[in-house]
Amino acid sequence: MYAVCVLVTFYPLRVHCGKTPLQDLKDLSHRHVDLCKELIHHQHLQHQGWRTVVANLEDTRQALIDQADKFSDWFTSLLNKKHAHVDMLHRCVM
DSSP states (O other): OOOOEEEEOSSSOEEEESOOHHHHHHHHHHHHHHHHHHHHHHHHHHHHHHHHHHHHHHHHHHHHHHHHHHHHHHHHHHHHHHHHHHHHHHHHHO
C-alpha cells in the first residue's frame, strides 16, 4: 500500500504523509475552528478594553462637569462680593 502525501497550505506549512485527504480536511477544519475561536476571544478582549475606556471617559467627563460647576459657583460668589470688597478697600485707603 502506498502512503498518501498531501501538501496542506494552511499555516504552518507542513507535508502530511500517510493520511487520507479526508483526514487532512478534518484536521484543517479543526485548525480553522480553533483559529475562529481564538479570533472571537481576541475580539471579546478588545471589546472589554473599549468598554473600559468609554467608562473611564464618562467618569472623567462627569468629574470635569462637577469641577466646572463648583468653579462657576465660586466665581459667581466672588463676583457678587466684588463690590463689597472694592468698597472695603476704598474705605481702608481713605
